[in-house]
Amino acid sequence: MIDAHKVNTLLNASSIEELWGLHTQYMAEYGFDRLIYGYTRYRTATSLGNPDDFVILTNHSNEYTDVFIGEGLYFHAPMVRWALENDGACSWSRLTELNDSGAMTPEERKVYEFNRAQNLSAGYSISFKSLSPRTKGAIALTARPGLTQCEIDEMWGRLGEGILALNNLAHLRILSLPYTPPGRGLTPRQREVLAWVGDGKTVQDIALLVGLTPATVEKHLRLARAALNVETTAQAVLKAAFQNQIFILGK
Template identity: 50%
Template structure:
């Protein structure tokens, strides 16, 4: 396990980190995973999935159904994860199904999961230092394993699994992320960094050798890219996405919004 953790901590490529993690989870019987990280949450109830990072090695057909029209938000486990921190067995949802306490939409999501062999597993929501960010992962067990068998796996290896998944999240949450929105340009990042340092538009124009109008243009386009109304919001959001003040701010260190198809 130490070798695995060392690889995760020393790697700065999200695709490589994700592939390594999928391989490790498969050793415990969890061969299909979905990880989601929302580095910047707006006001309550206004979360935008365009700002989220999704990683998964599920079948592409399942992912298309799962993500289509954001219908996954009707999943009972996703609903739980949006309002709770910690770990939960999917057996709890099966019991709710038996007790007929789920909504028709929630039951429809479970039926879709069953059609794709997504029937047993565990979900984890991570506690972040910032109230503006949230992350979680769904660990789907191999086909053929019952929830009782998965609960037994967790009783024996739950502590290890929590550490491994928590390290994954901690690593990814410190890396620069580009989501479904287009990335900031180098100029847009630079002007936002100077704003974060307390410089005025006139100061930035002098420092960068630009006109005030050009600096204002870069700030306006940065706000558009980040889908915010003010420059202060742009600085906050770009900072929480780790897009500012990066030593190596190159495309190879930035992950696309929805990486799928990693090695199983």
């Protein structure tokens, strides 16, 4: 059964930080004390895109994320590969099957052994359905130390449908809320001028609308492009819209 209170609080969260705090709390009640969520809009056949463009949310320790994300181990993680090829939920019992059958590549085995050394031995992964081949989102739910995969699988058999629904809801809410990558946020003025460009206004139009000189408008656009790590203003508008930094109430 889905908890209506949890659903409503997730729906009413006004920021990603608030949403993530609630979601980690709710998942901990089911025995999942460490989560890592990832989303990309720039997936290709050979890459998940620039890690700087990922939406990454986690309550794992820096000791773990500095290696798993910072050193790129995620790219060879067996459950990440599964998530890229499938939708829905998958028990980590799959890892035991891959290991016992000798089906892992050396790179995958390295990730598998690193995770086990970090007490990531039981859990579930959820791959969210994508409407575009360029996008993909997934979350890994790690069971707290002491819980076995058999215990987690038994619990999932009873409560998995509700857990899956809460994670799907959290994913959809994350996509609808503003996300600012660390150190790459836009200033209010940069958001404003990008929004006007998105509405089809020229630099001269924007200068008149916001009471600035054209040169100052150009400066804000240049700084916005730099903050978003793109080359053109059109790319900046698109990326800022993807991250919900513009065209959103309260900004």
